Amino acid sequence: MVNIAFFVFAAILLASAVRVITAKNPVHSVLFLILAFFSAAALFVLIGAEFVAMILVIVYVGAVAVLFLFVVMMLDINFQELRHGFLRYMPVGLVVGGILAVELGFLAATQLIGPVEAAGGPTAIPPVSELTNTQAIGHILYTDYVYAFQASGLILLVAMIGAIVLTLRSRKGVRRQEIGQQLDRKRDQVVAVRKVPTRGGV
Amino acid sequence: MATFPDLIPALPEIFLAVAAMALLLIGVFRGEGSLRLVSWLAVASLIGAGFLAVTGVGLTGRVVTFNGLFVTDPFAVFAKLLILTASGLSIILSINYLEKERVARFEYPVLAVLATLGMMGMVSANNLISLYIGLELQSLALYVLAAFKRDTVKSSEAGLKYFVLGALSSGLLLYGSSLIYGFTGSVSFERLAEVLTGTPSLGVIVGMVFVSAGLAFKISAVPFHMWTPDVYEGAPTSVTSFFAVAPKVAAMSLFIRVLVGPFGDLTAQWHQVIWFCAAASMIVGSLGAIQQKNIKRLMAYSSIGHIGYALVGLSAGSQEGVRGVLIYLAIYLAMNVGVFAIILSMRQNGRAVEEVADLAGLSKTHPLLAFAMAVFMWSLAGVPPAAGFWGKWAVFLPAIQSQLYGLAIIGVIASGISCYYYLRVIKVMYFDDVTEQLDRPALLTGAVATGAALFVFPVYIFFLAPITSGAAAAAASLFGAR
Known part of the structure; x- marks a missing residue:
């Protein structure tokens, strides 16, 4: 299955x-x-x-x-244009691909000749059946490494402040909704009753 | 079940972290125009953290907490005291500058405090993980500060350049750390010190060299100094004054801790690396500054040279050498804060100027300022009886005791060459004719410059004994832990 x-x-x-x-x-x-x-x-x-x-x-x-x-x-x-030099760059790509293929071959060969497990390779302590990965990470992340965890939080805070400092601009003339102002205004500030003469217009 | 970590040793850091977040909230709620308030509160919280660090809340000697990630010992306390002093003075100096340059935003002191927090984490690192995290917290805040004047091309360029090259150096450091972890199976400094004895494997040496390269970048030692002049010139001057002192002290202390702690038994391996960095930094620092017309670039090369002198003490590899470096850093702090206080007050008709030529005739227009600058230049050049001489004395003596005659000779020659450009500044101030008068410096900036000048000569004599004994205790704590 x-x-x-x-x-x-x-x-x-x-x-x-x-x-x-x-x-x-x-x-x-x-x-x-x-x-x-x-x-x-x-x-x-x-x-x-x-x-x-x-x-x-x-x-x-x-x-x-x-x-x-x-x-x-x-x-x-224009992605069509980016593909233009495809043939020109293909040899380089093939070389890189070839190297990767050879490396994968080596990996497979070592597995076949002398499997890592047989040579006493790494096994999880405690075994995965007793403790899942997430639990294992949680056990040490918030206890043994709480200092690193909290300091990383501060780094992210700095990143946030930095992004705001470097990009936020207060633009003039932007109309924003001001709820306080909307609720505060009185009827006679915004509504004017005019006597309109017939056929006269305002 | 893990026990709750002991928070008391990290109390200064925790206090500063909480203070930084509180300052951020105050700034956000008060909006624009809160720079002054937030800056002074930032200075107050730095003083508070310094108080907590010095008293140690009843702790003495070496205390490790957070599962070995964090250490506090006399060495860390000494370095933290220097860092906090430098940061506090830099924030005080920057208030006027930021207001005049129309970049008065409250994020500046908040970022400076967070960078300081990162530096304190660096000097208290006891593990490759906490080393890296402290370094990144510091660097990230500094990248933003370098680009703080975002509307000018130079400042943005400085920020970007610093960011890209800083990321590269972090990559080197991480690569080295991964090699060390791979070859030893540990990231803890104590464990590494136990494992790394005798002849280490090649992988560990390569890893150590990569870590050293990453740290050498942060202290701008040659050959990793290329960013320094451009960033110093491009960044807002108040940020340059910050860059020149606190991060250097932090990275240098971290460098010492890493080389003396986990790699203490590999002295033979790292010694040549440090020897080369020291010699090259002294030569490049003294020769590079000769051509400079911009005083910020001049100070950049000057700082490269001074890092070279400090590395002389480290390359001796002895307890006296480390003591010398710490004394050197303390005196370097006073000189640089003073020089930058004067550079920050260089204005003509409200416009900031930064050419050496703009100082022409300063002795006639502002005799006190010119005299203070002259004192700093004498001291930077290392001419007795100014404080700078004793700093150099403290690093060169252990080098000679360790039979590093070549390095000492290079150092003395480099000092001689550097006299030329330091004295040129004095010549411009005292013998050139006034072209355009400088504005009256702000009261606070002038006060800091005067205070620093008085410290550099002659008040330092009274402080030499406590600084020396503090540095000796710090160095002893580092070597005692091995």
């Missing part, structure tokens, strides 16, 4: 990854990227890494991919 699920998700992941770079419409590319992230998250769940899966969905799908979508939709970039 797990095997079937793995192959289904892996197939979706690969297919959507291919579509990311082949789709004509950049918006479709980003949507396929999101699909790829979801499939990868499903694969992580299958190997018991539920924390990484959730982070992938929350951070990459929730924030990064949506940001991409905004950028693609808001910036008027």
Whole structure:
């Protein structure tokens, strides 16, 4: 059952990854990227890494991919033109791809020749069956590493202040809703009764 | 089940963090025009944190808390005291400047306090994780401050340049940290000090060099100094006055702690790196400043040179060397705060000027200011009997005791060369004709400049003994922990 699920998700992941770079419409590319992230998250769940899966969905799908979508939709970039030099850059891409393929081959070879598990490779303490990843991280993040956790919060606060300091401008002449003013005004300040003569106009 | 961590050792930091957030709230609620109030409250909270740090709330000696992430010892307290003094004086100096430059926004003191908090975290780091987090808290706030005058191209450029290069240096530091963790299996300084004995593996050495490179960037030691002149020139002058002292003290203290603590037994390995940085910084600092016409760029090269002199003490690798560096930093603080107080008051018809030539004839228009500047220049050049001489004495003596004759000779030659441009400033002030008169300095700025000048000569004589004994206790605490 797990095997079937793995192959289904892996197939979706690969297919959507291919579509990311082949789709004509950049918006479709980003949507396929999101699909790829979801499939990868499903694969992580299958190997018991539920924390990484959730982070992938929350951070990459929730924030990064949506940001991409905004950028693609808001910036008027001619993607056809960007593809122009495709043939020129293909050799470089092939070399990088080739290196990656060789590295993957090495990895597979070492697994076949001498599996890491047999050589006493790393295992989780305590085992995943007793304590899930999320629980394990929660146990130390808010206790052993509470200092780092709180200080990171301060760093994010600085980032927020910085973004506001560097970009917020108070523009003149912007009409804002002032509820206090709206409620405060009296009838005779805003309504004037005029006697309009017949056929005279105001 | 983990126990609740002991918060008392980190009380100054916690106090400052809460104060920074309270200041932010006050600023937001009071809106524009709250710079003055928030600045003075920021100074008050820095004094409060300093009080907590010095008294230690009854703690003495070395105390570790937060599961070994945080340490407080006499070394940290000494460095924190310097950092808080420098930050407080810098905030006081910046109030007038920001109002005159029309960038009077309350976020400035808040960011300065948060940067100070990061620096205090740096000097109290006892783990590669807390090291990095303190460093980032400091740096991120400084990037924003460098670009604070966002409507001028120079300030934005300075902020961007500092940000990009700072991110690069953080990357180097993290890469080094990951190598060290990979080869030793620990990020705790105490554990690293236990593991790293004898001949270390190549991976650890590479990692250590990367970490050193990241930290050398923060103290702007050659060859990682390229950003300094541009950022010093482009950033608003009040920010430059902040950059020149507090972050340098913090990064230098962190550098000392990292090299003496976890890598204490690898002295033979890091010694050559520091030797080269020290020699190159002294040479580049003294030669680079000769051509400078802008006084902020001049001070940038001057600070590169001074970091070189401070590194001489570190490269000795001995307890006396570390003591010398701490004394040097204390005296460097007083000199630089004073010089920047005078640079901040350089205005012609309300417009800020920053060329050395604008000081022409200062002795006729503002004799007191010119005299103070002359005292600082003598002291920076290291001419006795000014305080700067004793700083250099404190770092060169241990170097000679450790048989670093080459470094000492380079240092003395570099000092000689640097005399030229320091004395040129005095020559411009005393012998050139007035081109355009400088405005009267603000009362507060003048007071800080006068106070610093009096400290540099002759009041420092009374403080030399407490500073020396404090620095000695700090260095002893660092070496005693090994």
